Amino acid sequence: MATIVGAVTTSHVPSIGGAIAKNKQQDPYWKPFFDGFPPVHDWLAKVKPDVAVVFYNDHGLNFFLDKQPTFAVGAAPQYTNSDEGWGIPTLPPFPGNQALSWHIIESLIDQEFDPMTCQEMLVDHAFTLPMKLLWPDVATWPVPTVPICINTVQHPLPKATRCYKLGAAVARAIESWDTDQRVLIIGTGGLSHQLDGERAGFLNKAFDLKFMDSLIDDPEWATQFSIHELVEQTGTQGVELLMWLAARAALPGKVRRVHSNYHIPVSNTAGGLMVMESVQ
Amino acid sequence: MGQAVQQRKIPGTYIFDAAAAMKGYALNKMCYSFNSAENRAEFVRDEDAYCRKYGLDAAQAAAIKARSVLGLLAAGGNVYYLAKFAGILGLDVQDLGALQTGLSKDEFKARLLAAGA
Numbered sequence: 001m002a003t004i005v006g007a008v009t010t011s012h013v014p015s016i017g018g019a020i021a022k023n024k025q026q027d028p029y030w031k032p033f034f035d036g037f038p039p040v041h042d043w044l045a046k047v048k049p050d051v052a053v054v055f056y057n058d059h060g061l062n063f064f065l066d067k068q069p070t071f072a073v074g075a076a077p078q079y080t081n082s083d084e085g086w087g088i089p090t091l092p093p094f095p096g097n098q099a100l101s102w103h104i105i106e107s108l109i110d111q112e113f114d115p116m117t118c119q120e121m122l123v124d125h126a127f128t129l130p131m132k133l134l135w136p137d138v139a140t141w142p143v144p145t146v147p148i149c150i151n152t153v154q155h156p157l158p159k160a161t162r163c164y165k166l167g168a169a170v171a172r173a174i175e176s177w178d179t180d181q182r183v184l185i186i187g188t189g190g191l192s193h194q195l196d197g198e199r200a201g202f203l204n205k206a207f208d209l210k211f212m213d214s215l216i217d218d219p220e221w222a223t224q225f226s227i228h229e230l231v232e233q234t235g236t237q238g239v240e241l242l243m244w245l246a247a248r249a250a251l252p253g254k255v256r257r258v259h260s261n262y263h264i265p266v267s268n269t270a271g272g273l274m275v276m277e278s279v280q
Numbered sequence: 281m282g283q284a285v286q287q288r289k290i291p292g293t294y295i296f297d298a299a300a301a302m303k304g305y306a307l308n309k310m311c312y313s314f315n316s317a318e319n320r321a322e323f324v325r326d327e328d329a330y331c332r333k334y335g336l337d338a339a340q341a342a343a344i345k346a347r348s349v350l351g352l353l354a355a356g357g358n359v360y361y362l363a364k365f366a367g368i369l370g371l372d373v374q375d376l377g378a379l380q381t382g383l384s385k386d387e388f389k390a391r392l393l394a395a396g397a
Contacts, residue, residue: 015372060360064312065301085314085364153360155297196359198350199292200377201388203395228287228295236293236359264396265389268373 002177005047006258006277007185007251008040009215009244010133012056012126015267017088020132036261036273037133043258043275044134049184051097052145053104053170053250054127055243056188057152059084061124068154069116071166073108074147075101079123091128097144100177104146107173113166115148123147130188143184152189152240160223160230163242167249175252187247189240191262192233193269201268202235208270209262211241215248215276216257237269244274254279294353304356307344310334311361320368349379 016033019025025034061084063069075098081090105117127147135142148170151157158166174183191211194202211234214221222230222245230239248255258275265271287295294300310331313319323330331341343351347369352362366376378388 060312060358060364061315065305065308065358083315083317084367085320086367153296153358154301155295194293195363195373195376196349196353196380197292197294198380199290200380201391201395202292203392205395228290231293231295232290236295265392268377268392270396 002174002179002181002183004171004174004251004278005049005182005184006043006275007187007247008130008134008273008275009187009247010130010273011190011266011269011271012129012188013267013269013271014084014086014088014125014129016129016133017125020136021089032263033261033266033271036263037136039259040134040273040275044184047184047277048182049143050181051100052143052184052186053100053174054130054145054147054186054188055167055246055250056123056126056130056147056149057240057243058149059124059126060153062118062122063149063153065154068151069149070151070158071113071115072118072121072149073101073105073115074118074121074145074149075105076119076121079121079127079145079147081124081128082122084124088125091132092140094123094128094131094141095144097146100181100183101146103177104148104170104173107176108169111169111172113169121147126188130186134186148246150242150246152237152242155227157227157239157242159227160225160242160245163246164220164223164249167246170246171250171252174250185247185250187243189243190234190238191241191270191272192235192238194235195237195268197236199235203264203270204234204238205264205270207233208272211244212260212262212272212274215244215274216255219248219255248276251276251278296358300356300358302356304340304358306335306337307340307352307355308358308361310336311357311365314364314368323368349376
């Protein structure tokens with residue numbers, strides 16, 4: 001059966017793409033964020049994943065309000081990045097793994113989750129930038145991917161409890177996949193930030209740090225909060241922590257913290273990073 | 281129509297709920313079209329015609345014309361789509377933060393920095 005090697009959760013702010021394109025990783029503004037990643041690269045070299053399952057949220061590139069799925073699973077041979085309206089450089093296409101995509105889809109529906117299935121899917125910065133942060137120097141992507149998109153655009157958003165259960169259902173799907181593949185989980189988004197409204201610029205370091213700790217010590221801690229309470233505590237876009245929660249739930253059993261980093265500000269966002277793996 | 285569960289208002293915060301989704305549909309559809317460089321160029325050539333093509337109502341068209349971020353939110357705009365309009369204007373999210381809070385961009389950036397201390 002397939003093995004889940006662990007999870008990486010990270011922020012996905014668009015301007016990270018600009019910083020990479022302009023080679024600003026060691027500028028004083030960006031250094032505290034980018035310096036979080038070499039330990040992740042070392043860990044990836046050690047655990048050697050064959051494929052990655054990526055929980056992320058679309059920002060109005062692939063999905064519009066005409067058809068807005070709560071959960072969508074990619075089942076495409078490859079995923080293409082595209083212009084999001086700001087001229088950030090696009091990245092080369094990402095190969096898919098259709099066998100794993102359909103295995104996850106079939107298993108999720110068997111477990112009474114009912115995602116939209118996508119044989120064509122554009123992926124935006126929330127998917128592409130974490131891939132570039134994890135593998136900054138490769139000419140071709142070293143692992144194929146299965147994107148899983150969670151709606152954070154149109155309320156009502158899926159509840160934290162539901163996202164946690166989704167992650168756990170994805171873990172069961174992967175663990176029942178009859179291969180010897182090593183599967184990495186990625187969760188992208190957050191942490192606290194709010195772009196819109198008079199409260200724009202809202203950040204909540206205390207909550208973010210508590211949330212990061214909770215993923216290790218008490219993983220269901222954040223599921224006590226309603227979406228409204230999460231928006232209040234973390235900002236209208238800080239609610240993207242749902243991706244982290246799903247990613248954590250996709251790790252079976254107890255986990256240990258391999259690495260973490262936290263820095264304010266990355267653009268308007270609290271930049272968070274964690275690597276977790278199940279305790280054997 | 282609206283939220284099944286009545287929520288208290290979070291100050292300075294717009295929840296993009298059913299009411300906003302209906303109210304803002306035309307505006308958001310226009311902003312979604314800005315994913316394409318060709319559409320962005322068409323908008324820049326004749327903003328009024330482009331707004332008419334997407335059927336914006338008077339409040340939405342006025343907020344586009346005035347570059348009023350808060351006006352666009354009040355007219356049902358969703359931040360993820362509005363960000364593409366901001367892209368046409370060459371505004372980053374600190375510019376947008378400054379416009380919405382009444383701070384200068386430097387003051388807004390200082391506020392972000394202070395939150396990390």
